[in-house]
Amino acid sequence: MPHQVSVFAENRPGKIERITGVLLKKNIDIRAITISDSGDYGIVKLLVDRPQEAAGLLKEEGIAATLRDIVAIRVKDKPGGLYEAASILTRSGVNVEDAYGFIVERKKDAVFVFQVEDVRKTERVLSDAGFSILTDGELYLI
Amino acid sequence: MWNKELEAISRKDLEALQLKKLKATLAAASKTPYYGKIFRENKIDVDAFTTLDHVKELPFATKNDLRLSYPDGMVAVPRSEIVRMHASSGTTGKSTVIFYTMNDITAWADLIARSMVATGATRDDVFQNMMGYGLFTGGLGLHYGAERLGCMVIPSSSGNSIRQIQLMQDFGTTIIHITPSYALHLADEVKEQGVNPNDLTVKKAYLGAEPYSEATRNKIQEQWGLEAYNSYGLSELNGPGVAFECVHRCGMHVWEDYYLTEVINPETGERVPDGEEGELVLTHLNREAMPMLRYRTRDLTRIIPEPCTCGRTHRRIERIKGRTDDMMIVSGVNVFPSQIETVLMNIPEVGNNYQIVLEREDNLDRMHIKVELYSKMFQGDMRELERLKKRMGEALRAIITINPKIELLEPGSLPPSQGKAKRVFDNRSL
Numbered sequence: 001m002p003h004q005v006s007v008f009a010e011n012r013p014g015k016i017e018r019i020t021g022v023l024l025k026k027n028i029d030i031r032a033i034t035i036s037d038s039g040d041y042g043i044v045k046l047l048v049d050r051p052q053e054a055a056g057l058l059k060e061e062g063i064a065a066t067l068r069d070i071v072a073i074r075v076k077d078k079p080g081g082l083y084e085a086a087s088i089l090t091r092s093g094v095n096v097e098d099a100y101g102f103i104v105e106r107k108k109d110a111v112f113v114f115q116v117e118d119v120r121k122t123e124r125v126l127s128d129a130g131f132s133i134l135t136d137g138e139l140y141l142i
Numbered sequence: 143m144w145n146k147e148l149e150a151i152s153r154k155d156l157e158a159l160q161l162k163k164l165k166a167t168l169a170a171a172s173k174t175p176y177y178g179k180i181f182r183e184n185k186i187d188v189d190a191f192t193t194l195d196h197v198k199e200l201p202f203a204t205k206n207d208l209r210l211s212y213p214d215g216m217v218a219v220p221r222s223e224i225v226r227m228h229a230s231s232g233t234t235g236k237s238t239v240i241f242y243t244m245n246d247i248t249a250w251a252d253l254i255a256r257s258m259v260a261t262g263a264t265r266d267d268v269f270q271n272m273m274g275y276g277l278f279t280g281g282l283g284l285h286y287g288a289e290r291l292g293c294m295v296i297p298s299s300s301g302n303s304i305r306q307i308q309l310m311q312d313f314g315t316t317i318i319h320i321t322p323s324y325a326l327h328l329a330d331e332v333k334e335q336g337v338n339p340n341d342l343t344v345k346k347a348y349l350g351a352e353p354y355s356e357a358t359r360n361k362i363q364e365q366w367g368l369e370a371y372n373s374y375g376l377s378e379l380n381g382p383g384v385a386f387e388c389v390h391r392c393g394m395h396v397w398e399d400y401y402l403t404e405v406i407n408p409e410t411g412e413r414v415p416d417g418e419e420g421e422l423v424l425t426h427l428n429r430e431a432m433p434m435l436r437y438r439t440r441d442l443t444r445i446i447p448e449p450c451t452c453g454r455t456h457r458r459i460e461r462i463k464g465r466t467d468d469m470m471i472v473s474g475v476n477v478f479p480s481q482i483e484t485v486l487m488n489i490p491e492v493g494n495n496y497q498i499v500l501e502r503e504d505n506l507d508r509m510h511i512k513v514e515l516y517s518k519m520f521q522g523d524m525r526e527l528e529r530l531k532k533r534m535g536e537a538l539r540a541i542i543t544i545n546p547k548i549e550l551l552e553p554g555s556l557p558p559s560q561g562k563a564k565r566v567f568d569n570r571s572l
Binding site: 004006008009010036038040041042043045059062063064065066067068097098 | 515516517520521522523524525527528549550551552553554555
């Protein structure tokens, strides 16, 4: 399963600069970034090519960062592409806690990334339904 | 024991000794401009003091009296007898000055040695003194006492964490003297240096100079893997060594052959029964340069009347709950910073640093509690953080009855503390 780097950040100017600055120093490539925000603070979520190293670097800089297991699947970039996957999750009673997506190749491939409670179970139901589950390596190589 | 005859003295003999010393102190005090005037105005007859209870006739002394008699209105000996002065750290308001004769310095060192032995210290210990040297009594006070006991003293003073750690490693420090806030900060620094605090040779910490909670003590003990001892003192009564915990670490023995101890209701000035909480009032029974009678410490505590199993007959006081003047009144509710600290330090996700900020919004008091999120406890989940805030809010409301706003901060965003930590910021304008 792939990993996402989650970073705790106060809601103030300069926070994304600080985080991305740390990653730049070691040439870490960002695939996707999203921020959930609660007003005073937020959690910056990053998909990067070397998640373990990135989390370690951020922690060394005194930033509260952690690795989270996530599920990433390849979906078709067309109307209904995500619907198919969502239906399977509904039928299996999987609750999506947080999600984001990005397009790999327009009109062709997209990646849907989400946080769930039981990663293994979710991966199983989706792969049984024919979805290609992306591993750490695949996610960063596409 | 350092001095078994005095430390395990019977209560009856102790009281007789106290009365004898009290009379000598009163005689010396009457020669000072300050007490001379007080005694005349209150018609105090020193010869009429036949029981310790007579002490109630004496008016209290306060910090303000020390300021008014600045610089030497309370001094009882010629200037040529004085060998040292110290000044209070000025926790609240302007600083005050205390003078010592050579005998005062020796007696003080003796009390410190007695206190250290009560914690199990011996001449084989290596004592690293991380309290500020200089006008503050915490540094030099323990320094002389530890030397008197025969320890090797490392006078490292406060701050410069990297060097502190180096000294501990190179010289095999076994006892540290440190403020609780700096102990927490230094534990983080030790870990940052890649050293496990448990691998150091430090076995004991003497904590003092700031009020702190039992939860903070536990946290310090856990992070360092040592025994933390509570100590009490204030510059007006010499400095550290007024009261100290013994190996049992349940309350601090007040050295009653040196300090006549009372606990009063801070509002009425009446004495409260032993065991009840109130303001600690101390009379110094053993000081030449500057007699001090019924000094109101502003520190809130209670006397533990039960005898201690260590065999010392000197009564214990409970850890200082707070100061009568650091109590905050928030929306009409009395709140002590120590109550908040107790709650915060019991929550593992919370780091070692916090701030209490009081604001007035739309004529209502608001309390903001700023805490640093402990890196290791961060799980990357927004809902967990919201639950944590809720948990903290509820735990605080259960103790202080008001509902503070909790702000989670990144680690390292609050200024680290190297001396006395400033935790409360009252920004309310009247």
